[in-house]
Amino acid sequence: MATSPQESYYENLRTMYKEANAYGMHLTKINWDIGVILIAGSLTAVGLGLQSKQTYPTIILTIGAIISIIVWFLFVNRNRDFAKASNDVMEKKEQLRRKQ
Numbered sequence: 001m002a003t004s005p006q007e008s009y010y011e012n013l014r015t016m017y018k019e020a021n022a023y024g025m026h027l028t029k030i031n032w033d034i035g036v037i038l039i040a041g042s043l044t045a046v047g048l049g050l051q052s053k054q055t056y057p058t059i060i061l062t063i064g065a066i067i068s069i070i071v072w073f074l075f076v077n078r079n080r081d082f083a084k085a086s087n088d089v090m091e092k093k094e095q096l097r098r099k100q
Helices: 005-051 055-099
Strands: none
Touching: 005 055
């Protein structure tokens, strides 16, 4: 049985919505998975540096911790742009569904 162009259009939108939602959820999960590792590692590095009796290891470990947190924020910011694109797809689908 042949489907009308309108039905196939809405089926494509459903597929796009499903894929956009899965991608957005993946980005959220990967952001926090990486963030947990970097934050825990940074706190551990600072803690080890503070236990050291020498100044240089403390400074180096603290700078490394700051750099890793900054890198994580940049990664989250990059993924935020991708998430906005997937949210736009889902909003378009919702707007079209409401018009029906």
